Amino acid sequence: MKLSRREFGIATAALLLSTKTFAQPAYPSRPVTLLVPQSPGGTNDVVGRILAEQLTQLSGQPFIVENRAGANGNLGTEYAARANGDGYTLLLTVSSTQAINPVLYRKVGFDPVQDFPPVASVGTVPNVLVVHPSFPAKTMAEFVKVARESNPPIQFGSAGNGSLNHLLGAMLTQRAGIPLQHIPYRGVSQAMTDVMGGQIPMAFASLPSCIEFVRSGKLRALGVSSAKRSPALPDVEAIGEVVPGYEGELWVGLFAIKGTPAPVIQKLAELVEKATSSPDALKKLEGVGVERIQGGPDKLAAMLKADIARWTPIVKESGAIVD
Template sequence: MKNFQTIGKWFACIGFVLTIQTLSAQTFPDRPIVLVVPNPPGGLVDTSARLLSEPLTRVIGQPVIVDNKPGASGNTAYQYVAKAKPDGYTLLISYSGYHVGNPALMDKLPWDPIKDFSPIALLTVSTNVIAVHPSLPVNNLKEFIAYAKANPGKLNYASQGNGSVSHIGTEMFKQSTGVDMVHVPYKGSGPAIQDVLAGQVQVFISTPPSVMQHVQSGKLKGLAVTGKNRHPGMPNVPTTAEAGLPSFQLESWVALYAPAGTPAPIIATLTDAVKKSLALPEIKERADVAGVELRYLTPGATDALVKKELPYWSKAIKSAHITLD
């Protein structure tokens, strides 16, 4: 009899929890939503968050706040969201360099890229730009590669931090071309671009939001974009294939995630709101100006993308002997 009473109480508890979750999902959202960004202001990740926050506020009917939490190669933000209450009010703006790069870079990662997060949508993608300080006596990619080979170890390149896409991508560029450059890591695109503009480091392979305006103004030389097509904001900058290096391509993406365990109705509400937000014409215009490509994917398609890229980036990182040290 006691066993039946215990089982009855257990089912009653489950029913109570499910009822609370259902009521919560039905009233969601009834307060501000926070987008946690693993990078400082500036660059692709922060730009993507701010592109989304204003239209999402209008579509969903509650304030959407951007909260930058840089540090520990993205782990500060990822761990914060992984441990947050799964109620849809604390979300992660995830960066491909962290989401699929960190699992291969760290032996004891404090979060799991699949188990700890529920995908909501892919938001943006971006090619990268090979940019150099104008003091370098080069005018195209072939000249730059030749100059770097003639001056091994004398050029410094900036990255957004150890293990970032700009770090991994530049190491892959070095492997592809045989050049030798010294890595100078920064805490995000903002600090990195300042030293590149000052000539303290000479090379930066980064996303268009970090370098496009400086290439347009002539403060940096854009040698190539690492995608299949030229970038509309830099129509005179050739692709790597056009510049003579077809084997090197590099693309970054940004996605929106909730903590694992977030109720499916809340995920569905957020996914629908994101899709509507990214479809607004003025957001496309703002994205073009910022140098970001909007690319919505469903939760399932986003999950499939991550599962496909995890082994690919792991192989690339290990082949290039990239570490966080």
């Protein structure tokens, strides 16, 4: 059958397109950047390096952690939002940056939903209500009683106004009906130092940042912010066991950049599931107090939606706002 010049051109174009499609290398074909918008040594950074190691082994391509800290995660997240959506720059971030910052800050420079297609949930990290070892309460029930009778209100330290540590205290005030006085610091490590030194009686701190101090007896843990007890501290109550409706934990999730092809996102989700299922990764995550969450894009999207709904009214009621 003889083709017309137009038909011949269409057939040739289709053949070239097909050849180009099949010739594209499998993802990933070069190094991938895991952009972490928090400082080295923090919870997200530790999780990122565990994940990057496993993804590198699985894919045969380097997954490299790049820290871009500042403005409580906003600077690195805004930088990520401007990256190419090709799967070679990814955002590994925490719930507080994605769900709290857009309400807390007047301008954040990114849209947590529109700019970052969800890939996979990685793990959850509870915060811990820690007190000085001399504090008169040894259980959450005793703490609530002491706090209700305290005059002036008990002071608690946090990583700063509007931080997750701050809002966990605000939530405790709301749910338990107890007065607490917030003392903002320039980081949770400074707050914990003052608790250990007896300058303030209590603080909320992420489990990885305080677990060694709890184990050594320098701090006493009264409760964890997760819905259930943490396997890393099984004898410490969940605050919700005593204060109904209290729940708020940090999660770590992997996001792609807007425009990333759906097949790449699916491949990444599969890689993350395998990476976080390995015995080596599970052991390392458990060692720093991170509980693995299995779930792809839909799971992570639902978690983000739920946290935005949870924290928005608490931020507004607390009055915290950052320019």
